[in-house]
Amino acid sequence: MPPSRVRRWPVSAPVRVRSGRGRHSHRPLWTGQGGCRIIVAAAAGADRDRKRRRGLPMDIDSYFGDIRNSIRSIAIGMKITLKYCFQKTVTVQYPEQRLSLAPRYRGIHEFEADLCIACDQCAKACPVDCIYIDKTAPRKIDKATGKATGGELLRFAIDYSKCLFCALCTEPCPTECIHMGKLHDLSSYSRADTVVEFAELHKKNQRTPIPLWMQRNADSIPWVRDELERVKAGRLATTAADIPKVK
Ligand code: SF4
Ligand code: SF4
Structure with a gap:
């Protein structure tokens, strides 16, 4: 794909980027690959954590974004848990109960x-x-x-x-x-x-x-x-x- 057609994804939060000479700069980071978006998103999350630790005010999008992600992850976990609650039990209480053995079962x-x-x-x-x-x-x-x-x-x-x-x-x-x-x-x-x-x-x-x-x-x-x-x-x-x- 020619460079002019590579889709670039802007990241809304400015990310601190270390330059080759050891300096730091605050500027929007642009990426051209899907894998880089994950890295940039993680960097944005780390930036929010740093702000929290330093007591700096968070922007409103980050605040509600964290709440939304927490609710979503709890909902996914509860969905998996509830799914198993209504499934048929596959274990038995041995020796009170027992499973049938295969016709050519090889025991003692x-x-x-x-x-x-x-x-x-x-x-x-x-x-x-x-x-x-x-x-x-x-x-x-x-x-x-x-x-x-x-x-x-x-x-x-x-x-x-x-x-x-x-x-x-x-x-x-x-x-x-x-x-x-x-x-x-x-x-x-x-x-x-x-x-x-x-x-x-x-x-x-x-x-x-x-x-x-x-x-x-x-x-x-x-x-x-x-x-x-x-x-x-x-x-x-x-x-x-x-x-x-x-x-
Ligand atoms: S005694 Fe030896 S041959 Fe017989 S079932 Fe055990 S391992 Fe196999
Ligand atoms: S030793 Fe006894 S059990 Fe073993 S093969 Fe011979 S007869 Fe069968």
Whole structure:
């Protein structure tokens, strides 16, 4: 654009401008770019502030301009606040309320130790090496009973401070005895408590650990009581029908 066609914006308030030789002059500032208008407006605001601090009289336009800007900014803030007052609530008061889970939700594992042959396939598939297995001798499935026999499963543990809930451990299992469950919160008081010993849980007929919050809320919240009974009875929650619904 030729210089003659550049639109220039006058600024009504004189602005103090520092010259190259360190002098100051009061003269109207003319700008040719939109970005400069912002800088000049800020300079005009700073000039008003300086006047206020020195007790100099403000012109009437500045006085009412400040009031108008204050009311406008309060109105914008209140509009945003009121908009959220009438919107549908998206949070729930857990555990009294709960959201439904996706059909293929991957929560804390459920493990059937009586079907595990301790073949280590799940541990080898785990990308973070957080499955620990120990046995006294090889195990295999007894066709008559459908249960694992042979050596004793001394340890089957998962470290949930490392687990990614990726479900890669469930894919290669030849007996399909390890599942992704529907419980998702495993709060604990120490790092050691994040390692779940599933072989020990099996001795209590549990497939998955009982979270602290579940024990505390079972008396007062019906759905928590139902879940606690399910876990204590060793029932799996791996089908779509087991997925909790919104209440
Ligand atoms: S879910 Fe993934 S990270 Fe967790 S134990 Fe299984 S394979 Fe390992
Ligand atoms: S892959 Fe299955 S059978 Fe083999 S050790 Fe893991 S859980 Fe047990």
